[in-house]
Amino acid sequence: MLEFIDKYLPGFLDNLPLLPPQASTVAGDVDLLTLVWTLISFAVGTLIVVVMIYLAVRYRRRAVNEVGGAEVHAPMVEIVSMLIPFIISMGMFVWGTKVFVDLKRPPADAVEYFAFGKQWMWKFQHPNGLREINNFTIPVDTPIKVTMTSEDVIHSFFIPAFRVKQDVVPGRYTTVWFEATQTGQFRQLCAEYCGSEHSLMGGIVTVLEQDEYQAWLNGEQFERTTTPSSSGEQLFTSLACSTCHLSGDSNRGPALHGLPGSEVQLASGETVIADDAYLRESILEPRAKLRQGYVPLMPTFEGQVSEEQLHDLIAFIKTIEPESSSREGSVQVAESNQTPGVSNAGGGGR
Amino acid sequence: MSTPAVAAQPPRETYINTDWSLRSWLLTIDHKRIAWLYLISISGFFVLGGFFALLIRLELLTPAGDLVSPDTYNRLFTQHGVIMIFLFLIPSIPAVLGNFLIPIQIGAIDVAFPKLNLASWYIYSLGGLFIVIALATGGVDTGWTFYTPLSSTYANSQVMWVAVGVFIVGFSSILTGLNFLVTIHTMRHKDMTWGRLPLFVWASYATSLINVLGTPVVAITILLVGVERMFGLAIFDPALGGDPVLFQHLFWFYSHPAVYIMILPAFGVISELMAGFSRKRIFGYNFIAASSVGIAVLGFIVWAHHLFTTGLSVYAATVFSALTMLIAVPTAVKIINWTTTMYQGSVSWDTPMLYALGFLGLFLVGGLTGVMLATLGIDIHVHDTYFVVAHFHYVMVGGAIMGFLGGLHYWWPKMTGRMYPETFSKLSALLVFAGFNLTFFPQFILGYLGMPRRYHAYPEEFQVLNIFSSAGASILGVGYLLPGLYFAYSLVFGEKAGRNPWGTVGLEWQIPSPPPPHNFVEGEEIVVTDAYDYEHDLIRDDLDRRVGPPRDAREVPVG
DSSP states (O other): OHHHHHHHSTTHHHHSOSSOOOOBTTHHHHHHHHHHHHHHHHHHHHHHHHHHHHHHHHTBOOSTTOOOOSOOOOHHHHHHHHHHHHHHHHHHHHHHHHHHHHHHOOOTTOEEEEEEEETTEEEEEOTTSOEEESEEEEETTOEEEEEEEESSSOEEEEEGGGTEEEEEOBTSOEEEEEEBOSOEEEEEEEOSOOSTTGGGOOEEEEEEOHHHHHHHHTOTTSOOOOOHHHHHHHHHHHTTHHHHHTOTTOOSSOOOTTOTTSEEEBTTSOEEEOOHHHHHHHHHOTTTTOBTTOOSOOOOOTTTSOHHHHHHHHHHHTTBOOHHHHTTTOOOBOOOOSSTTSOOOOOOOO | OOSOOOTTSOOOOOTTTTOOOHHHHHTOOOHHHHHHHHHHHHHHHHHHHHHHHHHHHHHTTSSSOOSSOHHHHHHHHHHHHHIIIIIIIHHIIIIIIIHHHHHHHTTOSSOSOHHHHHHHHHHHHHHHHHHHHHHHTTOOOSTTTTOTTIIIIIOOSSHHHHHHHHHHHHHHHHHHHHHHHHHHHHOOOTTOOGGGSOHHHHHHHHHHHHHHHHHHHHHHHHHHHHHHHHHOOOSSOGGGTOOHHHHHHHHHHHHHHHHHHHHHHHHHHHHHHHHHTTTSOOTTHHHHHHHHHHHHHHGGGOGGGGOTTTTOOHHHHHHHHHHHHHTHHHHHHHHHHHHHHTTTSOBOOOHHHHHHHHHHHHHHHHHHHHHHHHSHHHHHHHTTBHHHHHHHHHHIIIIIIHHHHHHHHHHHHHHHSBOOOHHHHHHHHHHHHHHHHHHHHHHHHHHHHTOBSSOSSOOGGGHHHHHHHHHHHHHHHHHHHHHHHHHHHHHHHSOBOOSOTTOOOSGGGGSOSSOOTTSSOTTOOOOOOOTTOTTSHHHHHHHHTTSSSOGGGGOOOOO
């Protein structure tokens, strides 16, 4: 549609754009859905308004004592006026839900990024640990999944050009995914009112060609950064998590090897999946979902670790290798293969 | 009329001239006088809320936030929302037109609990006072939605005063709703069966149900925010172990039905106007009545469509999307039935009808974009943008306020006994319609382009559309100012309206204007007909008297 308007009304879109740039894989789908809905609405709306004006003119009052005709019974009109909106809206519901599911379900090979919202800035973290503030540099044609949380109030991560939006909620992780199809710079905005500088809490998303992105990541301008998992490993030691959660002969805390993603039997009898949210909660509030067979010994870490540190810890926990190596009391940290060029501080025993 | 109206007679006693003292007004238990107390209060708050809107539109003329500071701007839109919703829209039609008309329309001399009715106004005023104190002592900047944890732990403005004010005003809604429910159940004239009730009464009935069932939930929610703010009890604050999204569920469980509290009474007014100014039995009476109740019930199970971007599960989102879209069905029934009522009617283009037709057009846009918003794939992109702002203003302003103004223009002669200048009133209806569209239509495009709501400063590419919007707002402002002027003018200089100036059917048009203190003239019988029965001899005679033979020659006693 954009090309069409640009062809016949050159310059129009520059002054009065109707659509934001279509720069992600889902943008076209969302626009098509909106366009069809708009056309249906225009058709229905115009029809009703035309009928309304026609009736108001055709049956206008011609004498002060004139009254209308007898009551009209037309059950077909009622049936049709219920059936048509029902059929149209249910059809659009199915289509809209399909687009929504595509928006919500990231592909399995999506590269994982992390973002924090806080009053009034956005912090982004690349898989190799590189951090940016209010600038988010990503490669084109690469599915990207961003896990987000807030350090204070609710924010909302919004990139109009990608047609994606996801609230960023303190105390929990939410995720958004997208795949940019165009290089260039796009606005990233906060869509949930978050206090004084809400309208200035925006950033720029810079989409680079994949090789440019790699070059940018390895660029001289950045100091060598540590990966989230290696920062997490240091924390794991300094917070003394390793005392109870690594040594095979201790029953004080469950071993974490192979935990992420597995099913956990709770003391309450329930089972939960050990996803990021579970790991996060168990660090902050260990008693909330106590694992079966353990006593609540662990202190709470609420207020002692920041959201970024939590993210690092979880990143580290995911790299702990299964049982076999743990018996020796050592930990192997999996090599991060997403970002060649940045070596991983490998796992040493302790 | 058994007593012919002759100018030489001493002035007839009406509910207005029965006692002019201020005391008699402030202690009145007459539902008609209480309606006036509300009309004056809500008009004051409407002007205040409109003033905030004016400043918002002025600020948004330029992309930079240069007129007021960010904190001031945040207070402006918060206070605009709080005042317009809680102090203007929710009480507008029910407390003014409902209070005045429901007892008369069902043939009763008052509501079931007249003292409670007066108490409701005092409770409303007390709540309003708390909110005014909050404004005077620094204002509030949480947004009218009070989302936690911004409102509970991060806001430094007068959140508590406003919260307590909203809490108190809620009781006014609950008590008024209760009063209407009992009145409609127990006070109907012996001939006024449920199937004969005017549709305005049906709509008020449905609204009252929501008020009684829904308002306590928002009261509890606000109480919980207060408890958390004051005592640090963990409910919504994640730092304490609470859940901020829980607040949104509780808040919208009331506030979505509250949308119907605001729009259903307008539906009732529009039904009266479409039938009255087509002088014809409304098309599909049963369907319109049932659809009001249907919307009230459905309105309770769609709240989570306000939470599609919070990370609600895909399954929950799907269910709420489908339920929301179902509301298109009863809404379409109403629009089609209203439109079809004009078929073979005698359609007059008097001012109230202009408002009614304007309502149909604007509400149509509001409704259709509402179904678009319920579509999950679209909502994610336009959620919390100006698209939503445009949508709910089309419903709340284009719908509810157009309905309120239409109703006020229709029943003004009954309330005051005076007519207002016709040319000015038609001009105002046109200005409101044109100004409204110029203000809010560009906001649909702005929203789709990605301009988030509640933005003090915005990217430059959005300026052209914002200028359109602000220009429209100035026209809209004039359109709203005019009725205030000519209504005041009509009180003194307006032509005498007579009993039934529009030639419409309804018990209220069988009694003098303004009505006597106890609504119905003692000794005069009233005739309860089916609603909108324009084939009844009563109305035929009434209309024929206006033309043809002189009035006295065909004076037929009513009833």
